[in-house]
Amino acid sequence: MKLTTGRIVLIAIIGAVLGGAVGLWTNAPNPLLRTEPGQRALQAALSATAPPAPEGLAIARRGEPVPRLQLPDLDQHPVEVPAAWAGRPLLVNFWATWCGPCIEEMPELDRFASTQAEGGVQVVGIALDDADAVRDFLTRIPVGYPILLDQAGPADSSVQFGNLRGVLPYSVLISTDGRLLKQKVGPFQHGEIDGWSE
Numbered sequence: 001m002k003l004t005t006g007r008i009v010l011i012a013i014i015g016a017v018l019g020g021a022v023g024l025w026t027n028a029p030n031p032l033l034r035t036e037p038g039q040r041a042l043q044a045a046l047s048a049t050a051p052p053a054p055e056g057l058a059i060a061r062r063g064e065p066v067p068r069l070q071l072p073d074l075d076q077h078p079v080e081v082p083a084a085w086a087g088r089p090l091l092v093n094f095w096a097t098w099c100g101p102c103i104e105e106m107p108e109l110d111r112f113a114s115t116q117a118e119g120g121v122q123v124v125g126i127a128l129d130d131a132d133a134v135r136d137f138l139t140r141i142p143v144g145y146p147i148l149l150d151q152a153g154p155a156d157s158s159v160q161f162g163n164l165r166g167v168l169p170y171s172v173l174i175s176t177d178g179r180l181l182k183q184k185v186g187p188f189q190h191g192e193i194d195g196w197s198e
Contacts, residue, residue, distance in 0.1 A: 034192060036182070043162070043183050050164035054155045060162045060172070060180040067160045071126065071148040074135060079148055081157070082178050085122045089181075090174040091197055094158040096129040097137040102169040105187035106143055112193045113145040121173075121197050128152040128168065173197055 053059055058067040069081045082090050093109055095102035106125075113123035123145040127134040131149050138147065150157045152166065162183050163170040173182040173196070184196065 034189065039182075039184055042185055046165040046167060046185065047162075051154070053159060053164060057155050057160065059160060059164070062162075062180050062183070064180060065178045066172070066174055066180050069157050069160065071150055071157060072131075073146065073148055074131070074138070076131075079146070081124065081126075081148070082174050085124070086178070087176050088119060089121045089176055089197070091121050091123045091193075092161065092172050092174065093123065093125050094161075094163065094168055094170040095125055095127055096152070096168055097127070097133045098129070099168045101187040103141070105169055106141065108188050108190055108193055110143045110145065112197070113143075122146075124148060126150055126157055128156055128158060 060066040066082060068083060070078050071081060073079050081092070091109075091112075093105075095106070097103070109123055109125070112121075116122070125143065125145060125147045126149070127147055128150050129152070134147065134149060152158075156166075158166065158168075158170050161170075161172050162180060163185075167185050169187050171184040171188070172180055175181050182196065188196070
């Protein structure tokens with residue numbers, strides 16, 4: 001096979017994306033994953049290898065409105081996402097109590113949430129986990145931002161917000177008018193969230 005410049009570039013991109021994916025599963029830091037182009041490439045690679053979503057399930061895409069969801073909070077009260085925080089940018093973080101990288105990034109999410117003035121970015125965690133496990137976990141490691149509950153599966157809220165492979169942690173940034181602006185696969189490192197949410 002003759003290697004052209006285009007093929008060499010394609011091989012390099014595939015290698016970088018696969019390296020980033022391996023880094024996620026081995027929890028190794030990868031500077032490429034901290035960039036928007038790296039995240040877009042990783043998201044594209046994960047989506048291309050994902051099983052098909054259930055027929056008729058609305059899936060958010062960048063620049064488009066996210067599906068309206070109704071999820072229970074920790075007290076089982078229904079909350080509409082993103083409508084409950086209409087007019088504010090919304091950072092939604094999908095996590096689980098059994099996900100090590102999710103737990104590691106929670107203090108960073110909590111720090112960021114505490115710096116947001118009224119009208120600033122609203123952080124919301126959606127736990128894809130058992131409600132009792134989440135409540136128990138939050139008594140030991142509390143956070144100051146709202147936590148909603150969902151069950152992991154092929155049609156869960158993270159899938160509807162573009163996480164077709166179900167990788168955790170997974171975060172999205174939603175605009176004030178409910179459009180998907182950014183997606184992030186993997187945990188936020190210290191300080192990274194400040195620039196990402198702009």
